[in-house]
Amino acid sequence: MIEITGLRKTYRSRGREVRAVDGVDLTVGEGDVFGVLGQSGAGKSTLLRCVNMLERPDEGRITVGGVDLTSLNRKRLRLARHGIGMIHQHFALLSSRTVAGNIAFALEVTGEPRAARKARVSELIDLVGLSGREDAYPSQLSGGQKQRVGIARALAARPKVLLSDEATSALDPETTDSILRLLLDLNQRLGLTILLITHEMGVVKKICHSAAVMRDGKFVESGPVADLLHHQGSELAHGLFPLAARSSEPGATLIDVTASGEDADAPLTGLARRFDFRILEGSVETLAATRAGRWRLALTGDAAPQIEFLRSHGAQVEVVA
């Protein structure tokens, strides 16, 4: 649904050059939820703003729903943007308009006939769970309710793609969860493709099927979350399952074990039937697209057959010490 190749964007200000996006390739399949994770300054916002051409890239191709956005003139680009909704960290609502007014505004912009607007607004209010709050002004809403208005407004023109710019960063953990559940629900019910940027590992954990880690304008790893977990040295694996336990143990070999799928704990259970070892730390968790487990083990005795056993049962093993 979204295809990006060779994307570059450099800012020049006061004689200084900043390569905000430095050669990014990205494919987001239809109905996928893709998260780009990175720290402040990594280039996430620039990347996202290039996807709907709010920012014009210096190099690269951006195709959304089969349409090459970089080749469109201004008028066609405006139309293509109707198929790409966007939500923001600080909601960007009109303070002088009610909930219904804010959503109706998006329909006015896309030229929806006045007669059809009212019905569509109430449909959208229903969709995001704001029934009863139609006449409230943004100042009377909680952060979560404001983001629901943002989502309804972004979906007004029935886009196939939703871009999310740190949509939950300004929300408390409980509200974050309810907004992520709503996004996942919309992804499933409407088949909505979602590309989100975030600096929160929890967001990737809860709703992303695929993810990329971005640093200095580049993707340092990218792919389905279940696959990335199995890559040696994966930052995503370390971030999703931080193992802070002891990093040395006299007389033992320390290893980190990663396994995914419905039977994520099977390699470890199998190992326990044959060998003696200790679990220093770890857990199995349900992620958006898979179940996965990660543990730090202290192996006593000969480590080689134990590591071999785990690997032959589909687990990724990294020797720590």
Ligand SMILES: Nc1ncnc2c1ncn2[C@@H]1O[C@H](COP(=O)(O)OP(=O)(O)OP(=O)(O)O)[C@@H](O)[C@H]1O
């Ligand atoms: N309009 C601009 N002019 C000059 N430099 C910019 C501009 N926008 C972004 N940058 C620079 O580009 C780099 C990437 O910024 P960007 O906002 O895309 O990163 P980010 O990962 O989204 O970070 P944050 O989460 O803090 O927004 C940063 O070094 C930033 O200072």
